Structures are given as structure tokens and as C-alpha cells.
Amino acid sequence: MSITPSTEDLAISAEASPRTGLAGAPQGPAAVSALVEEAMHTLALATAERGGPLPARGPHEVAEAVRAALSATGAAALPRLTRALTAGAADPAHPHCAAHLHCPPLAVAVAADTVASVLNQSLDSWDQSPAATAMETQVVAELAELVGYRGEQAGGVVTSGGTESNLTALMLARDHALGTATGREVGRHGLAPSRARPRILCGRVAHFSVQRSAALLGLGEDAVVAVDVDERHRMRPAALRAALERTRADGDVPVAIVATAGTTDLGGVDPLPAIAHLAEEFGVWLHVDAAYGGGLLFSRRLRGLLSGLESAHSVSMDLHKLGWQPVAAGVLLTRERAMFAPLSRSVDYLNPTDDEESGYPSLLGYSLRTTRRADVFKIAVTLRTLGTDGLGAMVEACHDLAQRTAAQVIAEPRLELAQAPSLTTVVFRYRAGGTAEHGDRVNARLRRRLLEQGRAVVGRTSIDDRVWLKLTLLNPDTTPDDTAALLALVADAGDAEQSHLQESR
Ligand SMILES: Cc1ncc(COP(=O)(O)O)c(C=O)c1O
Incomplete structure (x- = not known):
């Protein structure tokens, strides 16, 4: 006999008695497993549907999709809202999502965080x-x-x-x-x-x-x-x-x-x-x-x-x-x-x-x-699972990747490197030519172009009052081929913005 109730059972029993909707023992853990399994299934499908590091939609369309999903009720709420959140997510595990100090989390840490949530x-x-x-x-x-x-x-x-x-x-x-x-x-x-x-x-x-x-x-x-x-x-x-x-x-x-x-x-x-x-x-x-x-x-x-x-x-x-x-x-x-x-x-x-x-x-x-909350629990589980050396290897992978990526920037004539990376960020910009203001405009616009297309999430900063772009490399599984492809996307978007600005003159 399966101890795992179906989602329908849970929804029905949750309606019948609020107690059965709780996450704590004795029935709660099985209910959480079933719900999480279903939500992870939906999440995987919606990630594949999104097909990129963020939705190829602007803020207005994302807000409308969320509004529609918020109309879901009862047992449909978890899958509908999971789907909407995933479809509209920025995915820090995607190799072309590299704007912020926003890391892809370890699976074991996420599992531990779920335990911490259940125990509350x-x-x-x-x-x-x-x-x-x-x-x-x-x-x-x-x-x-x-x-x-x-x-x-x-x-x-x-x-x-x-x-x-x-x-x-x-x-x-x-x-x-x-x-x-x-x-x-x-x-x-x-x-x-x-x-x-x-x-x-x-x-x-x-x-x-x-x-x-x-x-x-x-x-x-x-x-x-x-x-x-x-x-x-x-x-x-x-x-x-x-x-x-x-x-x-x-x-x-x-x-x-x-x-x-x-x-x-x-x-x-x-x-x-x-x-x-x-x-x-x-x-x-x-x-x-x-x-x-x-x-x-x-x-x-x-x-x-x-x-x-x-x-x-x-x-x-x-x-x-x-x-x-x-x-x-x-x-x-x-x-x-x-x-x-x-x-x-x-x-x-x-x-x-x-x-x-x-x-x-x-x-x-x-x-x-x-x-x-017991945020320490996931940290403890991670430290014991990987050890400091395991985490250290991940840090080193990102640090090495930043060095390789900086070399790729130097090798691409359309791009300019700000300076050799210190940790895991690479700061650079598209060489637009023309005035400094024109260069700023092209770099700012090319970043938004990539966002609108849902193709890449590149960071932006300012150094000496000029616009620069930034890759924050926190994904140890990202390869130099991934970063080369990302830099090509940036340079192509820069070319496209140059042409667009010339045409609109
Ligand atoms: C150097 C530094 N200090 C503090 C913070 C703030 O950290 P948090 O966003 O976790 O509050 C950041 C965030 O990027 C940071 O880069």
C-alpha cells in the first residue's frame, strides 16, 4: 500500500479538515513529498518551455501572466502558480544568466531548506x-x-x-x-x-x-x-x-x-x-x-x-x-x-x-x-556533504572561469575589458566607437535587448561615470564554450543596436 496520497486526495482532505493540510508529522511529510514532486515536475516542464535564462517577455506581459495564474484556486493553485513563477523566472543556473551575485543553489541545500521549512x-x-x-x-x-x-x-x-x-x-x-x-x-x-x-x-x-x-x-x-x-x-x-x-x-x-x-x-x-x-x-x-x-x-x-x-x-x-x-x-x-x-x-x-x-x-x-528561520540547517548540511574543500573547488572553478572569460573578451575585437578579474566577475563593454555618450547608450540598450529577447542576463555597472557590462560568474558548471557564446550574444546585440541607432538618425 502506498503511503503517498495523491494530490487530489490531499486537496480533498485539506478541504475536509484543515489539519490534514499541515506539513508536520505524522501525515505531513508524505503530503509535502507528493506536493513537491508534483511541483518539481511542473517546474521542469515550465523551465523547458521558457527555454532560456529569463522570459522572452517584458514586465507588462510577465505581470499579466502572473495576474492570470493568480486566478487559480484549490488544488490547481500550486501547479498553476509554479508554472507562472518558473515561466517568468530568471534562472541563476542557466549559463547565460550572469548579472548578479545570485548563485544557482545546490540541490542538497534546497532539500535541507525544505526540511527546515517543514520543521519550521x-x-x-x-x-x-x-x-x-x-x-x-x-x-x-x-x-x-x-x-x-x-x-x-x-x-x-x-x-x-x-x-x-x-x-x-x-x-x-x-x-x-x-x-x-x-x-x-x-x-x-x-x-x-x-x-x-x-x-x-x-x-x-x-x-x-x-x-x-x-x-x-x-x-x-x-x-x-x-x-x-x-x-x-x-x-x-x-x-x-x-x-x-x-x-x-x-x-x-x-x-x-x-x-x-x-x-x-x-x-x-x-x-x-x-x-x-x-x-x-x-x-x-x-x-x-x-x-x-x-x-x-x-x-x-x-x-x-x-x-x-x-x-x-x-x-x-x-x-x-x-x-x-x-x-x-x-x-x-x-x-x-x-x-x-x-x-x-x-x-x-x-x-x-x-x-x-x-x-x-x-x-x-x-x-x-x-x-x-533555521537557515543554518542548509549551511550545515552543505558543509558536511561537500566539505570546505568541495566548496573550495567550486569557488576555484568560478575564479578560473573568470580568467578564461577575460581572455575571451580580449580576443574579441568588438569588446573591451575593464581590467583583469579579481574574483569571479568580468567587467567589459562593447566598443561602440563615437562619443562616450554614444558608447554608454549602445551598451545600456544592448543589455536591455538581451533581456527583452530572454537570451541573456548581463550585469551593468558604472565606472568613472561610464556604462560597463558585467558577468558575475557563480555557476561552477558553466564552461568556457558557454561564456564564449554569451560574449558573442553581447557583441551581436551591440552590432544590432549600432545599426538600429544609425537607421533611426
Ligand atoms: C559587497 C556586498 N556587501 C553586501 C551586499 C548585500 O548583500 P545581501 O543582498 O545579501 O543583503 C552585497 C550584495 O551584492 C555585496 O556585494
Whole structure:
């Protein structure tokens, strides 16, 4: 006798009794398996129908298709909506989908994420997540050791990504710096009225979440001091020293230096040892945003690029970038667990002090969130399934592919390479000739042409106020033949835009 009910059975029984529609045991897992199997079947068919990295339809048509699918009801909802979502998806596993730090997830991590969804643990209290609480504590300690921290002393938390990690780190740094400067507990009393302005110093191309964090933390975006970078987008230590000296001379409070290990576009890694030295000399919190570059730690060959990381007070690292996790899988690590003190909370209904004193641990005091899913589970399963070396081999494959792709750009006379890749991005553009504005227009339009045709998802950025294109290579299965074909698509789209613009003159 099959224990797997059919989709119809489930739909009927779900209508008959809401209890049978739940995912938990005893009947739930079989129901989930059946539903997932059906949805995966639909997804595979719809992926084949789409036939490319994204739908060959514009925003209006995609919205209309979604509107139509949302009319589905009952048992038809899952297949209809799965089909609509897939048909209208950007597929990060397609070799011609290479715009963003948006990785194709590992099958084993997706399976683990499904388990986490079924169990629906919440990490804000031990009694909602006994094993998950222990697992997050242990896995975070492992990742801290990978960074070079002493795992048993280090602190850390799984986050929704680099944005939350940077915000949390800067909140800890703010409370540390302003608390020290004013003798007031910032979390309790708010920002003290003071003529000393708080300052966050980061490279000019640091991620925009640094500015956003400054705004959210009540410091204002103006608190962020953009430090000059070199041509590879790495912070210049001499410029940082000058900025720190200016901050000191003005009587301002340096809240943190934010170094980046892997800038979003060029993959630049700031000179961490020199920056750490300055942070120590000026007594300033050093946060390293390794949301992108942190994955290099998995590779024995490449981890040397991050040397100095262990000197940071805190580090952001995203496993939904170079870690092949489904979103979300961010991690924030601190050298000392006590650095999380400003977030510490004892809440009667979650982690009363006497529970904690009786040996029931709580992770509530590590996160800005309250309810928090067990994203650590997929990370744990991935680390155990592939090992750091397995992930390292994937990082190396992407890094090598970026080098090969850069050589292909150089070999194609219609394209121009911005510079040799640092990590896994290749920044380049179509040589349009004519004025700089004409070149910008052609490059911007050719990217949209590829989007409209559903043939390729290529990134776009700006360097020195000019439009450049970008391939973010995060698919270790993509081959040099795939990237050659992608570059040919880009160059042909550039030719087509040139002709189009000439004809419309
Ligand atoms: C360097 C860097 N930091 C932070 C982030 C933000 O990460 P998330 O999108 O996971 O919040 C990104 C995103 O691309 C990034 O490139």
C-alpha cells in the first residue's frame, strides 16, 4: 500500500479538515513529498518551455501572466502558480544568466531548506528550536574558525544577508564607539546630543548598505566618509589614514572602518593588513564586508587573498553568494561573543533569565530579528556533504572561469575589458566607437535587448561615470564554450543596436 496520497486526495482532505493540510508529522511529510514532486515536475516542464535564462517577455506581459495564474484556486493553485513563477523566472543556473551575485543553489541545500521549512523552527527561543539553536551555535563557531577567530570565544549569527550583517555590525560598532565616547548606553538613551559627529569610513565603492545602515542607525548617510580607492577599487591606506586624522582633528567619533573583501562589481579586496593596522593605531572598530569574497576562505588556493581578515572585529559573509545556498544564508561573525552585548535581551515570554540560568541557551540576543528561520540547517548540511574543500573547488572553478572569460573578451575585437578579474566577475563593454555618450547608450540598450529577447542576463555597472557590462560568474558548471557564446550574444546585440541607432538618425 502506498503511503503517498495523491494530490487530489490531499486537496480533498485539506478541504475536509484543515489539519490534514499541515506539513508536520505524522501525515505531513508524505503530503509535502507528493506536493513537491508534483511541483518539481511542473517546474521542469515550465523551465523547458521558457527555454532560456529569463522570459522572452517584458514586465507588462510577465505581470499579466502572473495576474492570470493568480486566478487559480484549490488544488490547481500550486501547479498553476509554479508554472507562472518558473515561466517568468530568471534562472541563476542557466549559463547565460550572469548579472548578479545570485548563485544557482545546490540541490542538497534546497532539500535541507525544505526540511527546515517543514520543521519550521524559530531561533528566537530554545523551546522553539532546541537542536537548531545548538546547530547554529556550533556551525557559527566553525565559520568563525575559518575566518581565523578562536571559535569558542567568537560570536556570530545567521542573517538574511550582507545588508542585515552590515547593519548589525554597524549597530554594535556604533554603540561601542558612542558609548565609549559619551559614557551613555546608546541603545537605552539614544544618541547623545553632541557636537562630535559619528563617522563611518569605507572605500568609495563599498556596498550601499553601509549608507543605508548609517541612516537606519540615526547617524545619517552623511556620516559615511568615502575613502579614495585605487584603479582596482581597493581602499588606499594613505587616504584612510588621512580620513582618520581629519576625523580626529575635527573632534568627530570614528564609529567604524568598513573594509570590503570583494567589491560588488570588480571584486576588489581592500588591503586588509594595512587597514587593520590603522584600525588598531586609531582604536577604531574594523568591520569587513566579505559578503562576496568570504567564499574564498573555502579554497586553499585562494584564501590567502583574504589574509588579515582575522584582525577584523566583525565580518559579514554570504553563503548565498559564493556558497551556493538558496536565499537566505548570510552570516555575521565577531571576534568576541561579548561584542553582541548591545543586542542582549531578556524577554519574559522568550528567554527569561531563570531559564538561561538553568542552562537553556537563547540566540535572541544575537539578532535584530525575533522570529528567525533555521537557515543554518542548509549551511550545515552543505558543509558536511561537500566539505570546505568541495566548496573550495567550486569557488576555484568560478575564479578560473573568470580568467578564461577575460581572455575571451580580449580576443574579441568588438569588446573591451575593464581590467583583469579579481574574483569571479568580468567587467567589459562593447566598443561602440563615437562619443562616450554614444558608447554608454549602445551598451545600456544592448543589455536591455538581451533581456527583452530572454537570451541573456548581463550585469551593468558604472565606472568613472561610464556604462560597463558585467558577468558575475557563480555557476561552477558553466564552461568556457558557454561564456564564449554569451560574449558573442553581447557583441551581436551591440552590432544590432549600432545599426538600429544609425537607421533611426
Ligand atoms: C559587497 C556586498 N556587501 C553586501 C551586499 C548585500 O548583500 P545581501 O543582498 O545579501 O543583503 C552585497 C550584495 O551584492 C555585496 O556585494
